[in-house]
Amino acid sequence: MADSDEIRTARRALGRRLAELRAAGNLTQHDLAGLVRYGRSTVANTETGYQHPDRAFWVHCDRVLQTDGVLVGEYDRIAELDRQRRHSAAIQAARSTSVLVAPDAGHEVPDANGSAAPWEGEDSINARRLALKSSLDDNVRLAYLEAEVRQAIDDNERLTPVILIARMRPLRSYVDQLMAGRQHPPQRARLYAVAAHLSGLLGALALDLGAFGAAHAYAAEAFDLAEAAEQSDAQAWARATQSLIAFYAGNYQDALAYAQDGLRRGGTSRHRIRLTINGQARALARLGDRYGVDRAVDHAFTMLSDYPPNSSVSASLALGPYCPARTAANAATAYLALGRTAGVTDHLTTAINAFDTAGLAGPRALCRLDLATAHLHADNPDPEEAGALAEEALDLTADQRFESVHQRARQFLATAQPFARHPRLRHVADLLADRAQVAASGQAALPSLS
Template identity: 75%
Template structure:
């Protein structure tokens, strides 16, 4: 049987082995910590033997370092040594184990129970449980911090570049994983799963902006699974809206429709109904050619919008509340244009552009301009020059940000502009889209896959 010193030495040796493999792979502690989604101090303390994390840490290290599972296997071997030592110790010292497990007698007093033979726990055990119960206040503080960060990230989406916001959110997602190993009270667990669902949904939307489609699908699916585990229908509806968004821009219109419809079934009276209807269902139906379905869904979305107080504030694209008038109008216009209908589209887009310009949101400003540009091409008296001007404005507005939605919409605009391809301004739009460096944008990049 291994001694406690031997087990301790084996753990330290495993930490040293990790350090050797990390250095051989040319990772700094900081860079490696980001890849395994742990803190740098955790990596440093593990390598020096001052910390011994769980198996999940070692499995992530194996994945990043491509060791074939060697580190996790050694962790399992050391864990087995510890379990065997614990069993042998328990068998060799039955008296001590029995004394620990046996409650104490209270003596001969019958004033509280009426029975002098009643066995009681030691009061220290009760005090320990009370202390554990009170420790939940720390978790409340952590959860409040997470929820504040999520609300701020939802606000910052479309204002910051996807790369910057992703770098801010991935450590928070790893932090949530660490908290999930704790022993929170049931309401806190629900809040924790809700926070995790919102973070995964945000990361899914950002992955979509960065054209990392597989990551986007994975994060969005995880968001729904977490919401489902939390048994929060409102969060499930929000996650389904995000899955519908990812499917839509992946070209999977049937999936986008299915996710939106399932979200509506779960939403009840949730404010997410508007987003699910007009952003999810209406746009997918339009691409599937269901004109009647689009009319019915758009009318329903505006009816639902009337259930909420009129607010001039522009809602976030991934809002936790209802869609605003501008977002509803903009999405309705997108759906109608996909059907080739321009009636009423200009009014919707004028409303949206005015609000988005005032809010300073580059992505929505660009998308609405591209839709309006397309409407000018489909008008009874087409105006390709005005259309091209709007398209150039759209690409210029998003020159510093990577929005896959904008680039897809720009390609759709150019497809609609084929009959006017000789127009110089339209050729300029094509050049800007083909070579985004002309407007200061960076080339598309994919998110690094987490272990």
């Protein structure tokens, strides 16, 4: 078992490694401190081995220095050595301080009067408690993980899927390591919920990249973890994510089934609006159920009144309720799938204004594509304006890969077939073909997502 000298040596070596990588990146200690949002003294003391910051510090250093998890991997190895050392010390303390005789002697602990007592010695009990606590993942670690999940969900649609996947996969592996340990039941449930949200987020990011197999697998894992945690809210969230992936895979019956099961499990969950408008309404539209769509849309807008008015835009994988902008955007998508344009422009105007203010490229593009489709469905179709909106949508997402945008653009072009000779629309078709070619050339890298 590792001793304290070995751990101290390993920590100093890790500090020296950080200094080398920082220097290789042409960064001063002050530069690195600003990028990782820690004090310069923390960087300096860590590099000399006088300070041992938490895991979050090393995660940020790996991200800034682009070291592919080298630093946090070594931090985890040292942390495991330290855990083993403390666990071994606790066991040794239990053996050396216990007043119990050897188990095979058949004797009991004497009480204050010298008579045999049926309980163990206090030192033995306390040592066992120490051994238990030495392997527990404390609330600080869980709070860190939960904060990282919330931040990643907020960053979704703001950062590219590839960047977010690179950030999330090490966290998912870290959670796996923690799950192999021992936790009290409440902490265990929180840990499983974190794992569920991480897997669901990875599934949505894989979907963005068109990796449907990985997306389905991650989302199914997310639900299994949420179910194991016995948390109905996490189950509803996972079902909403499964419904999203099934919808873009073209499995509309599955998308509807997942949404309905999520509503059943979630009860009064905050995810009711997302499950209803993003899951039920859009799937029902693809299945041609006009009455079902009307009912789902009405129900979603009614549920919005249960929450305080809020001008901010919720995340696409929100851990809280859907916002009015996302509800309106999804309602428009559902009605357009049925070929209905009544009220669609009003819904899209609400959504576009909110998404433009928030600067979310994906939703901005999707709404413009829907508005372009609405222009083609109008009594006096306007292919020029429709083509301009579609071009704008593809320009907004030129630097990011969104499977949803690609599918919506293809659907727009299918609707635009009667105007296929229009120069604007031919240009949109060329842009989309170029995107598809680029995406196809990158397919070889997708299996690494799974």
